[in-house]
Amino acid sequence: MDFGLEDADLDFRRDARAWLAAHPVGGRSARDWERELGRGGWIGLGWGDGTYGNRTGTLTQQVVWGEEYARAGGPARIGHIGENLLAPTLIAYGSAAQKDRYLPAVARGEEIWCQGYSEPGAGSDLAGVRTAAVRDGDTYRVTGQKIWTSHARDADHCFVLVRTDPAARRHHGLSFLLVPMRQPGRIEVRPIRQMSGTAEFNEVFFDGAEATDVVGGEGNGWRVAMGLLALERGVSTLVQQIGFEEELARVVELAAGSGAIADPVIRQRLVDLWADLRTMHWNALRTLGAGDDPGAPSVAKLLWGRWHQRLGELAMQVRGAGATAGPGAWAPGSYELDDLQRLFLFSRADTIYGGSDEIQRTIIAERVLGLPREPR
Incomplete structure (x- = not known):
């Protein structure tokens, strides 16, 4: 998959960057932010011809939007499931009445x-x-x-x-x-x-x-449900990796500032994480152009789940003893954590939710490699 930027993509990047600069999140609630994105037409870039109130964007432009959103510090989206899971599933399997009822409301950021x-x-x-x-x-x-x-x-x-x-x-x-x-x-x-x-x-x-x-x-729920899981890869995987890049950059900055980067073991682990993230990036690009690949979602999940855990572990090692305490850790009833502490704790579940690593390996073994099915 060739992601070289053409003039139209560069224009799209300028538009996205300008809109994000003119519409800071500020004190908006998560719902208000979804509606703001909807008014700007930024929800549903990959849905097609704009029938449901969305802008249209090529694969390259969808990745460009994800890059600019991450670099602008855009918050996690509560509309992600509607935009990136439900909507493509309705487009593929839903009736005309279902599409007309639900997709415009998702595109406007009005229904979660x-x-x-x-x-x-x-x-x-x-x-x-x-x-x-x-x-x-x-x-x-x-x-x-x-x-x-x-x-x-x-x-x-x-x-x-x-x-x-x-x-x-x-x-x-x-x-x-x-x-x-x-x-x-x-x-x-x-x-x-x-x-x-x-x-x-x-x-x-x-x-x-x-x-x-x-x-x-x-x-026919199994066919639709499996179709939805296959749609989880694609552009959303690339956008997820942009967030990973930002997290890795913060850990590198922390290591440089604390002097931990002088440790050759930590330096090597940082390089390994960077190289593995590039591998995930190229794998995601490959699967975008590979058509229907039953193992692609499982391979992607195996790659990023453990990678993210390793990043959280290294972040805590770089922090040293300070990783055990947050700004309000000793205040009665307080449990305040910074971003890297939350990263470490939340990432412990990365190899479980969305299909555990064991399940992903079974899918690859049975559906891709054709190995004997696991006894039930």
């Missing part, structure tokens, strides 16, 4: 989505989901529990993998439903407090929650 895949007994093994949906006329009634649901407290909707045929086993009999989250008494969200002190993840309990939209047809 969360993902209902993992369950307490079915994390990386999605074929084991037990959350059930019973059809009642044109409505499905959803009952069950999902876990590790990012942004569930903010979300207006959740796309949920459910079992609509209780007699079917494993990946058969599943459906992909779009469930409104504002159903008092039928949906309960409980935040999960992490060791980083934050609570991005949540448990979600459905008790007869109603849904009317099923994507791809009843019983």
Whole structure:
């Protein structure tokens, strides 16, 4: 994949840089920032011809936007799941009515989505989901529990993998439903407090929650869900790596400022991290131009999950004894951490969420290398 910049891409970069400079985040809430991005047309650059209110951008321009957003210090997006997971899935599998109903609201930054895949007994093994949906006329009634649901407290909707045929086993009999989250008494969200002190993840309990939209047809949920996971790679992977570059640069700066960079072992680890990040970059470019590759998402996840953990570990080593305390660490009831401390603590989960490393290796072994299937 050739990412050389043409004149149109350079113009696009200037426009993006100018818009970001003129629209600082300031004291905006996460929702207000999504709406601001929507008014600027920056949500959904890769969706196509602009039918849903989005700007259009080539692959190169999508990467350019990600670069400029990271360099401008843009915050983590609560609209990421709607823009980069739900929207491409609807474009690929949804009906015209579903696209017209949901995509313009995502493009305007007005509706936030969360993902209902993992369950307490079915994390990386999605074929084991037990959350059930019973059809009642044109409505499905959803009952069950999902876990590790990012942004569930903010979300207006959740796309949920459910079992609509209780007699079917494993990946058969599943459906992909779009469930409104504002159903008092039928949906309960409980935040999960992490060791980083934050609570991005949540448990979600459905008790007869109603849904009317099923994507791809009843019983085809596995195909839609796997299609969504394949869409997680691509440009979003490259944009993620831009954030990694910024984090690595902060660790290098810290090592230089503290004198830790004089240690040849630390110096070598920094070089290794830089080289491995470049390898991930070129691998992401390769998979963008490789068409349908069933192993690409798993390879990417294996590469970045452990890399990010190593970065967090090195950041704490460079900090030395100061890594054990934050600005308010000794104040009663306080648990303040800086960015690198949060990086270290949160990255401990990088090899688990989104499909554990063990599951990714099994996918590569069975679906790519054709090795014998693991006994069930």
